[in-house]
Amino acid sequence: MKMIQSRLAFKVPEVKPAVSKEPFRIGKFEVLLDRSKCTACGLCAQVCPTYIGSAIVEYEAFKKPSGILRVTNARAMCEGLVCRKCVESCPTKALTVRINPQYLILGDKRWTADLILSTWEQAESGKPSGRYEYRVGDSGGGFDKIRFDFELEEEVSINEIFEAEDRDTSIVLNRRRDGRPEISIPIPVYSADMSFGSISLRVMVARAIAAKAWNTFTSTGEGGYPNELIPFKDHVITQVATGHFGVNAETVKRARIVCLKYAQGAKPGLGGHLLADKVTPKVAEIREVVPYISLFSPFPFHNVYSVEDHYRHVQLIKDINPKALVSVKVSTPIDVDMVAIGSYYAGANILQVDGGFGGTGAAPDIAKKNIAMPIEYAIPMVHNYLVREGVRDEMVIMASGGIRTAFDVAKIIALGADGAVIGTSELVALGCKRCGNCERGRGCPSGIATTDPALSLLIDPEWGAQRIINMYCSWKKQWNYILSKLGLSSIRELRPKNEVKFRKGRFNHLVHLDHLR
Amino acid sequence: MxxxxxxxxxxxxxxxxxxxxxxWRFKLPPKFRVKIYNNCVNVQECVQACVYNVHRVGEDGRVAEPVEELCRGCHRCTLSCPKGAICVELNPAFERLGDSYFTPERIENIFFEAETGRVPVSGAGYGGAFSGRGFDSFWFDFSEIVRPTRDGIHGRExxxxxxxxxxxxxxxxxxxxxxxxxxxxxxxxxxxxxxxxxxxxxxxxxxxxxxxxxxxxxxxxxxxxxxxxxxxxxxxxxxxxxxxxxxxxxxxxxxxxxxxxxxxxxxxxxxxxxxxxxxxxxxxxxxxxxxxxxxxxxxxxxxxxxxxxxxxxxxxxxxxxxxxxxxxxxxxxxxxxxxxxxxxxxxxxxxxxxxxxxxxxxxxxxxxxxxxxxxxxxxxxxxxxxxxxxxxxxxxxxxxxxxxxxxxxxxxxxxxxxxxxxxxxxxxxxxxxxxxxxxxxxxxxxxxxxxxxxxxxxxxxxxxxxxxxx
CATH class of the missing domain: 3.20.20.70 (Aldolase class I)
Structure with a gap:
């Protein structure tokens, strides 16, 4: 009853344009103009009024008698090699169309340039343009080889997605009936733990505003609870991690959910590491340490070496805050199912399983690539085990680590999770380009994963929040569409009731392309 | 013994x-090439934007040749140039290093390790292929909760x-x-x-x-x-x-x-x-x-x-x-x-x-x-x-x-x-x-x-x- 009320009270936030503040944008194609051949006849601008016609080539640059100019346009995109009208119309052959070399270096196999660009589009306007792939990456396995069966049957059109009627995408974060609140969130995601230190305070605030607007949660991460987040306390998870930075009874009592972080998918078995450069006086104050000294969080909790210790650890939090839900964040060893059942008996409400391809502010490359298994394997293992033990319906399983798109979220739910925890996608919405330089020197050159006071000014919290809100608006539409395609009324029905078992590459509306027979 | x-x-x-x-007496070719096209009208936004000092103002008061070795491929300069004059691309000489197994990235890492003796560390999650062949076809397991880990790297154990x-x-x-x-x-x-x-x-x-x-x-x-x-x-x-x-x-x-x-x-x-x-x-x-x-x-x-x-x-x-x-x-x-x-x-x-x-x-x-x-x-x-x-x-x-x-x-x-x-x-x-x-x-x-x-x-x-x- 209480749940229904809260759902009625919630109003889906509005999409408001939040365009990039950068004057230039990366497109897939671009036009080069050879000034020594150009006679300024203007034919190209006539055949292509949207792109070349409204391009910004400075008069001063055009006055130069020779050299190659890039024809750039902050608003429209070049249609590329299929069009070439400008090239063909040019009487002096001064124009060439090419794939933008910057598009080629953007992103990586998991986060392709297309995924980054389409996430930016969704953050700006609440809708992907369809120009770029917005569902899968190019890693050659896992999500990138899994499709919903309807995707194989016909093209998914953006218009159809945005016309799909509203479906129930809410999930409940406590199913234990342990007297603690049954918190419901209207979308099956909340936002991941990132500390002040790994990201800037302004980014944390942006994420908190977005979490409040979507009536979901964000997390403090391991870097303490900055006062700036107190206005959003109903939407902020307090994380208790091995370093215990800024963790005290007050911050544990403040939260509706407390997360015990045992491991992180990107560097499981290793502790946290914040390099000295990023420990500015403000970071140091909140973490109660000395500035500009590298900070290590040990691995693991040295008070938890057994399931019994784990039980006491969970109970400790529950005793301090009788109303909070306890979330346990673990990574994915081969026996992750055992860990899951242990956490169930320890009394956890939420189990967050963080897969090996998860994000990090800094980790040795050897760990990121080689330790722990991907989330696509871990979730079915955990789900199946809990089903067999007969306790699946009491645990909430949140998947994280390598979940990039609305379709990834839906796929992981169809593989046995209740919902997902989103980190990197939110940062990409804010303008992250996945360049991987978060850890060095002043930190992120885009002002996201930085503690540098000047760089962090690049992100305005209100603007950033709107971009994250817009991204989730777009995701929400995509979930509506998937559910309507599958004939389901609620995203909770997408989670399998029984064990995950693929037959001939198919299971629960999913198709694995490598195993399809 | x-x-x-x-x-x-x-x-x-x-x-x-x-x-x-x-x-060593030579360096690897830089990973990125930073090209400034003729669109440049010397507004020097790139100099402000770059946190790695790739872009500098030369003695003549104009934007100098970019220092490509310092570039980390972050796209900041390219996005903040109001004229769209800067294009960062992968250096073909870097791409040509090695082969499909001894990849340019592996060679770059070995060079870094030999030069500094340090462990390659980076931010953001792993961006490579889901899995691969040979050594790439398996992951390490690790300890969690009930199996204690050992802290070797910081010398505590x-x-x-x-x-x-x-x-x-x-x-x-x-x-x-x-x-x-x-x-x-x-x-x-x-x-x-x-x-x-x-x-x-x-x-x-x-x-x-x-x-x-x-x-x-x-x-x-x-x-x-x-x-x-x-x-x-x-x-x-x-x-x-x-x-x-x-x-x-x-x-x-x-x-x-x-x-x-x-x-x-x-x-x-x-x-x-x-x-x-x-x-x-x-x-x-x-x-x-x-x-x-x-x-x-x-x-x-x-x-x-x-x-x-x-x-x-x-x-x-x-x-x-x-x-x-x-x-x-x-x-x-x-x-x-x-x-x-x-x-x-x-x-x-x-x-x-x-x-x-x-x-x-x-x-x-x-x-x-x-x-x-x-x-x-x-x-x-x-x-x-x-x-x-x-x-x-x-x-x-x-x-x-x-x-x-x-x-x-x-x-x-x-x-x-x-x-x-x-x-x-x-x-x-x-x-x-x-x-x-x-x-x-x-x-x-x-x-x-x-x-x-x-x-x-x-x-x-x-x-x-x-x-x-x-």
Whole structure:
């Protein structure tokens, strides 16, 4: 009853344009103009009024008698090699169309340039343009080889997605009936733990505003609870991690959910590491340490070496805050199912399983690539085990680590999770380009994963929040569409009731392309 | 037992590799090219935007040529230029480095490790392929909650990376009064599971061998040197050298055998011939009874049979080698060779009577623990240190300007420091992995397939049909 009320009270936030503040944008194609051949006849601008016609080539640059100019346009995109009208119309052959070399270096196999660009589009306007792939990456396995069966049957059109009627995408974060609140969130995601230190305070605030607007949660991460987040306390998870930075009874009592972080998918078995450069006086104050000294969080909790210790650890939090839900964040060893059942008996409400391809502010490359298994394997293992033990319906399983798109979220739910925890996608919405330089020197050159006071000014919290809100608006539409395609009324029905078992590459509306027979 | 630590110093010291910045005489081509097109009208937004100082204002007050080596590919300048004048692209010269296995990124990492001795660290999640072949087809398992991890990298707990070379008896015999009557064979303990293979390329071998011997002595491990390449300058490092002798060479180099702690009989080019191994072994034992004897086999062809036979006739070590070029074309060969040989010897109950050293396709730090998980005791690195010294991975095909891998006489010190740095960085990464797995010594990792998560198995278990996986 209480749940229904809260759902009625919630109003889906509005999409408001939040365009990039950068004057230039990366497109897939671009036009080069050879000034020594150009006679300024203007034919190209006539055949292509949207792109070349409204391009910004400075008069001063055009006055130069020779050299190659890039024809750039902050608003429209070049249609590329299929069009070439400008090239063909040019009487002096001064124009060439090419794939933008910057598009080629953007992103990586998991986060392709297309995924980054389409996430930016969704953050700006609440809708992907369809120009770029917005569902899968190019890693050659896992999500990138899994499709919903309807995707194989016909093209998914953006218009159809945005016309799909509203479906129930809410999930409940406590199913234990342990007297603690049954918190419901209207979308099956909340936002991941990132500390002040790994990201800037302004980014944390942006994420908190977005979490409040979507009536979901964000997390403090391991870097303490900055006062700036107190206005959003109903939407902020307090994380208790091995370093215990800024963790005290007050911050544990403040939260509706407390997360015990045992491991992180990107560097499981290793502790946290914040390099000295990023420990500015403000970071140091909140973490109660000395500035500009590298900070290590040990691995693991040295008070938890057994399931019994784990039980006491969970109970400790529950005793301090009788109303909070306890979330346990673990990574994915081969026996992750055992860990899951242990956490169930320890009394956890939420189990967050963080897969090996998860994000990090800094980790040795050897760990990121080689330790722990991907989330696509871990979730079915955990789900199946809990089903067999007969306790699946009491645990909430949140998947994280390598979940990039609305379709990834839906796929992981169809593989046995209740919902997902989103980190990197939110940062990409804010303008992250996945360049991987978060850890060095002043930190992120885009002002996201930085503690540098000047760089962090690049992100305005209100603007950033709107971009994250817009991204989730777009995701929400995509979930509506998937559910309507599958004939389901609620995203909770997408989670399998029984064990995950693929037959001939198919299971629960999913198709694995490598195993399809 | 002749331990690595004791050979260095009579009192106990924690093993530590001293790394030092060591700039090689050339650099790799920068990864990115930063081009400024004619659109530039000198608004200098890029100078403001770049946090890596790629863009600067020149003396003439205009935007100067970008410093490409400093570029990290963050796209900041390109996005903040109001005229769209800046284009950052992948440098084709960088892309051309190496091949599909020794990728430009791997070469870049090796260069960084050799230069600084540090562990490559970066932000954001892993961006590579979901899985791959060979060493890339499995992940490490790690400790969680109920299995304590070990903190090796920050020095709070000591994790041993020592391994033993040599045979261990299957069982011990005691007389009635409890005295040991078995003769326990000599083992040699090396403090890292990495030895330096003999150089592959032919250019300026003598200096390279000297640099290798020097590094081996600093690291307290071994460098393999061919009897043909043996020169007098190496005699100072004799206790850190493994003497490799080719077919029918043994009798010609009896003098060298006498002073070598380990002798490697190279059967790379030959079919299995137990009599010959027996003969050679008998000869080496006669000349130098204390030396360990290793048999080296090349490639996959009947390697398990050869290994089994040579253990039975009494060799102390097996060196399994596969050409790097073979691994490039068939990365899974490493799994078949190491796992196949290890499993065969375990099944025959003779695995502990020999140490297995593996070489070939070792291109990054993770390949050391991965070889060990598959069943090797130690690895020998070859191409990796050659890359650190300028090899461009041509696999024997000639460069127009000659092999770029040259260790000039004056460079020996620097070259050995780079090798030491590389091994130091790899050891630190080994410690990270062991710590994460909760292991206190690398010996326990050998053949521990339970500490590996294999892609094929998981993929079938989760996404395959049940009938197929059984």
């Amino acid at each position: 002749n331990t690595g630590v004791n050979r260095l110093n009579s009192t106990f010291m924690r093993y530590h590799i001293e790394t030092r910045e060591a700039q 000591y994790i041993s990376t020592s391994v033993d070379l040599g045979r261990k008896p299957h069982n011990l015999f005691f007389d009635d009064s409890g005295n040991l009557v078995s003769k326990v064979p000599e083992n040699i303990e090396i403090p890292i599971p990495i030895i330096l293979d003999a150089p592959l390329s032919s250019s300026s071998k003598s200096n390279l061998n000297l640099a290798l011997a020097k590094s081996a002595s600093i690291l307290n491990t071994f460098a393999i040197v061919s009897a043909d390449d043996y020169s007098d300058d190496l005699s100072d490092y004799g206790s850190n050298l493994i003497l490799r002798i080719g077919p029918n060479e043994a009798r010609k180099v009896a003098g060298l055998i006498k002073t070598s702690p380990i002798v490697e009989l190279d059967y790379a080019d030959n079919a299995l011939d137990e009599n010959r191994i027996t003969d050679d072994l008998r000869f080496v034992r006669k000349v130098n009874p204390a030396a360990l004897v290793s048999a080296r086999f090349l490639g996959e062809d009947s390697v398990t049979e050869k290994s089994e036979a040579s253990v039975k006739v009494g060799v102390d070590m097996i060196h399994l080698h596969v050409e790097d070029e073979t691994v490039v074309h068939d990365p899974d060969v490493v799994k078949r060779i190491i796992r196949g040989t290890h499993t065969r010897l375990v099944e025959r109950g003779i695995r502990d009577q020999v140490s297995i050293v593996f070489s070939g396709g070792i291109a990054e730090a993770a390949h050391v623990p991965k070889s060990i998980i598959l069943g090797a005791d130690a690895v020998a690195i070859g191409l990796a240190y050659e890359i650190a010294l300028g090899c461009k991975v041509c696999h024997g095909s000639k460069h127009e300007a000659g092999c770029p891998l040259k260790v000039e006489e004056g460079d020996v010190e620097l070259a050995s420091q780079r090798i030491v740095n590389l091994v130091g960085s790899w050891r630190d990464q080994l410690l990270e992995v062991l710590g994460g797995m909760g292991l206190r010594e690398v010996r326990r990792l050998r053949g521990e397939l339970g500490r590996a998560i294999f892609f094929e198995e998981l993929e079938m278990k989760i996404f395959g049909d049940e009938d197929d996986s059984e």
